[in-house]
Amino acid sequence: MELLIGQVLRFEGDPMAEGPAAARHLVRGAVAVENGKVAAVGEAEALRAAHPGARVTDLGRQLISAGFIDAHVHYPQTQMIASWGKRLIDWLNSYTFPTETGFADPRHAADVAALYFDLALSHGTTSMCSYCTIHPASVDAYFGEARARGMRVLGGRTCMDRNAPDGLRDTAQTAYDESAALLSRWHGRDRLGYVITPRFSPTSTPEQLRALGALWAEHPDCLMQTHLSEQLDEIAWVKSLFPEARDYLDTYEAFGLLGENGVYGHAIHLEPREIVRLKEVGAALAHCPTSNTFIGSGLFDMAGMTAAGLRVGLATDTGGGSSFSMLRTMAAAYEVAQLRHHPLHPAQLWWLATQGSARALKIDAFVGNIAPGMEADLIAVDLASTPLIAQRAVRAESFWEELFPTIMMGDDRAIAGVWIGGKRQR
Known part of the structure; x- marks a missing residue:
């Protein structure tokens, strides 16, 4: 002892x-x-x-x-952090997609995974939930490195079958098959948890969303992570792609991708119906304050979301966020809350970065x-x-x-x- x-x-x-x-x-x-x-x-x-x-x-x-727990990261974006001057859609096309293409190379994926975990641990982050890329090698590198270090982490293969460049698109069937294979390989192994991961509605066809909803129904103990209502032009894009949907959240709900084990990143510009439905199913939100200000997305309504009874975790959104540090992320959350005229107490900030994120990721019985x-x-x-x-x-x-x-x-x-x-x- x-x-x-x-x-x-x-x-x-x-x-x-x-x-x-x-x-x-x-x-x-x-x-x-x-x-x-x-x-x-x-x-x-x-x-x-x-x-x-x-x-x-x-x-x-x-x-x-x-230790700190980061509820929403993109470990493949480690090397492009603090890229200048774009909003979400242009930022994805200019920086994210070219960077993620390189993860077809298992050696590159392993190198970045090792670098990412070195940086995360140096900042006191001991658990996280990460998006990988469409390449199974990116998932194997992430989980393999975490397992070697004995860490409790979550993550999954990012699925996209449209509105992405060659080399980063899959199909509804390959998204289902490769996600299922990776889930079988890694979920519940040591301290690892697989997360079903459609990037967001604009990069998945209804067929792919339906396939991933079916996979989640087959493995309801897994988390499912995606993005929701990050920027206003993104929301307009979603409406044009899904004209029959009641709102952005409905593009997930209609295909079985809304539930208690869902973790929805950003969630800045929510409609009243969306807030009600998220609360009704017991879903969680990941607040990414450095990303939301860096990419110009908006100010998350922490007071409103917690008053509504939603679980909220804190996240760097590595790549889109401008720091690996959960301390800096707490500071940004404080500043955003000040702009919303609801300042957060230090106890609340520390809780969001530890137990709050653990609750959002359903690992609070173990860590946080x-x-x-x-x-x-x-x-x-x-x-x-x-x-x-x-x-x-x-x-x-x-x-x-x-x-x-x-x-x-x-x-x-x-x-x-x-x-x-x-x-x-x-």
């Missing part, structure tokens, strides 16, 4: 609904880790007395937290919080990682005031340690 000692932050409820009191902060706390899981959490001296033979790692005033029996995917955060942050934090009159400068100004330098399944990675 190992005792990690430092400040500890965990949750006993949902701060989005209950306020900051749902968070529990220990000034001098400890997390007992044994056989890859959290054995106990509590005051440091009490746990030291209860486990006198435990190996002790004293982290001082560093903050011990569950510190509690006995949960998997020990943990991070240690230096709350004085730069001189600028340190001089602000030292003046703090509360823990939340000490934490907030790291949320707003922190980066990978704030991540002082990462543990996957109780094993230190950095």
Whole structure:
């Protein structure tokens, strides 16, 4: 057994609904880790007395937290992050599709997967849900690299049979067949979960959407991920492609792609009916604030969506987003909420990046919080990682005031340690 000692932050409820009191902060706390899981959490001296033979790692005033969980990423877009000057549709054609074409090469896919996980872990992200490309090699590279590192991750083959260039289009049948084969190969293997992945309605024909809806019906324990109502011109495009649909969400609902295990990225410009239906089925949304501002999509209505009872996770949208850092993503979520006149408390921001994302991805029984029996995917955060942050934090009159400068100004330098399944990675 190992005792990690430092400040500890965990949750006993949902701060989005209950306020900051749902968070529990220990000034001098400890997390007992044994056989890859959290054995106990509590005051440091009490746990030291209860486990006198435990190996002790004293982290001082560093903050011990569950690792960050990124609810929506595109790992193949790692090398094109921060590409200049386009909105969604032009951005896909100019940057995304040419980049994704290269993943037909298994060696390239493996190299990018390794780079992506190096970058994610350096920023304290221990789990994520990724879109791959249409190439099975991209999925094998992603899951193979994650499995070698012992990580809990989700992802799937991105399906597109129209409005994409040669080399990135499949068919309804190949989307079904190759997705089914990859699902059989990877889903439930170690800590991996397969996700059925139509990119979005404009790049799938009704036949393909119907085929993927059938696959999901055959494997209802899997997640399904896609994009929804990211930009207004995208919504207009969807209406032109699906003139019979009531709204954007209906292009999924009509083909069996709306359900409790659905994770819908962006969801900025929702119609009232869409909000009602998402709530009725218990679906989740992935909020991607750096992407939404970087590509000029709009301001997600966090207060409205959580008040409606929707599960919301936080996401970098790597590629479209402008940072791998969930700290930077929290800061962007705060700024977007300010523009919406509903500021988020630090406890709410931290929860969204950990337990909130875990709930959105249906992995909250395993990761995203510190509690006995949960998997020990943990991070240690230096709350004085730069001189600028340190001089602000030292003046703090509360823990939340000490934490907030790291949320707003922190980066990978704030991540002082990462543990996957109780094993230190950095």
